[in-house]
Amino acid sequence: MMATFADKVLAWFDRHGRKDLPWQQNPTPYRVWVSEIMLQQTQVTTVIPYYERFMQRFPDVQTLADAPPDDVLKLWEGLGYYSRARNLHKTAQQVRDVYAGEFPTTMTDMETLPGIGHSTAAAILSLSHGQREAILDGNVKRVLARYHTVAGWAGEPRVQKQLWAYAEQHLPAERNAAYTQAMMDMGATLCTRSKPLCLLCPLQDGCQAFKQGKPQAYPGKRPTKELPEKTALALLLRNTAGELLLQQRPPTGVWGGLWSFPEFADETALHDWLAQHFAPTQAIATRLPVLTHTFSHYRLHLQPLQVDLDAQPARIMEGNGWLWYKANTEYTGGLSAAVRQFFQTID
Known part of the structure; x- marks a missing residue:
């Protein structure tokens, strides 16, 4: 048989x-x-x-x-x-x-x-x-x-x-x-x-x-299509204790529910946000190299801007989707790929 x-x-x-x-x-x-x-x-x-x-x-x-x-x-x-x-x-x-x-x-x-x-x-x-x-x-x-x-x-x-x-x-x-x-x-x-x-x-x-x-x-290849390119600014806000401000992303979308750096469409939006929450205690310290992440439906180019506060912030504290995080310390929540990669390169 x-x-x-x-x-x-x-x-x-x-x-x-x-x-x-x-x-x-x-x-x-x-x-x-x-x-x-x-x-x-x-x-x-x-x-x-x-x-x-x-x-x-x-x-x-x-x-x-x-x-x-x-x-x-x-x-x-x-x-x-x-x-x-x-x-x-x-x-x-x-x-x-x-x-x-x-x-x-x-x-x-x-x-x-x-x-x-x-x-x-x-x-x-x-x-x-x-x-x-x-x-x-x-x-x-x-x-x-x-x-x-x-x-x-x-x-x-x-x-x-x-x-x-x-x-x-x-x-x-x-x-x-x-x-x-x-x-x-x-x-x-x-x-x-x-x-x-x-x-x-x-x-x-x-x-x-x-x-x-x-x-x-066999099987045939997936039809190729050009991935759209997107850009954004990532704010690396560091307080006097050396901690960085993280924001929990919305539950859906890229890095949904993970902790990541606050993102802004452009420098005007970033500076307006800083002025609203921290003025006049900050100064742009470092413009870090652009980081590119490729997702299934688009490619993201993140321009990180590191800002050092010269006084302890009074308005945004921990809770309600915000967290001050010390690099190289253990945290129970999930960190985005951008955060994990940045923590490998910053002091």
């Missing part, structure tokens, strides 16, 4: 698949969910230490739901894509309040939770409960697109529809959790983006892209 696609994948997994990842030990829905969110746009080797620290601080969904948002963002600091952390916290609270602390067991209910799309919901249910659900993360898209020579960018609706159909088609009748992990592992370790190890792949005989001799052509 000829081995199916799933048979070959499972046989490979039994011999070569990853079985010692932290979230594979006691794979509860909570532990799997946290790992799946962390692994979005992030490599396994990067995620592991973050995951272990996160589990130590938040061992269950109740602990996470009850935690202050700052605690969650602090442990996420450096992983990027902070909307994932904010959604993680919201989902934990929803599971606590709506589902009595237990994750739902249906795709429909799972997809109502913040930050959980169809593929993530399927991965959670498959890996924690063994439910027969197809996933379609970036690794799986690449395997299926090459095996079936599905042309076009994997994010295009037409291409997505084809790939979902193939993902459903190849599901095994049983051992779904192992198959789900195997497909992710194959995409991460064999069917890689730039240098696929085709000669080691169990699907080589049926892979159409391999037969064509051009696996890297």
Whole structure:
């Protein structure tokens, strides 16, 4: 009897698949969910230490739901894509309040939770409960697109529809959790983006892209578009104690909920704000080199201006979204990438 696609994948997994990842030990829905969110746009080797620290601080969904948002963002600091952390916290609270602390067991209910799309919901249910659900993360898209020579960018609706159909088609009748992990592992370790190890792949005989001799052509690249450029001024306001003023950003948007330097559209706005809150106690001390941050939808050029106060400020004190922070000291809240980078270069 000829081995199916799933048979070959499972046989490979039994011999070569990853079985010692932290979230594979006691794979509860909570532990799997946290790992799946962390692994979005992030490599396994990067995620592991973050995951272990996160589990130590938040061992269950109740602990996470009850935690202050700052605690969650602090442990996420450096992983990027902070909307994932904010959604993680919201989902934990929803599971606590709506589902009595237990994750739902249906795709429909799972997809109502913040930050959980169809593929993530399927991965959670498959890996924690063994439910027969197809996933379609970036690794799986690449395997299926090459095996079936599905042309076009994997994010295009037409291409997505084809790939979902193939993902459903190849599901095994049983051992779904192992198959789900195997497909992710194959995409991460064999069917890689730039240098696929085709000669080691169990699907080589049926892979159409391999037969064509051009696996890297699938899936197609995302259409390129020019990122808009934005500029802003970052105020590094230092008091007589050597502390810098930080402002907590709004809960949504870039660096949402994190502590960062106050930003202004131009120098006029910055000077007006200084005059309102601190005049006449300040003087521009240093214009630091421009810092560029590239986000998914635009590129930000931040011009930092360091201002030293010559008297202790009387108006803006800590609280209500403001914080005086001493460089190189530990803080329980999450700091933006700009702040962390600046603290490496300033006295």
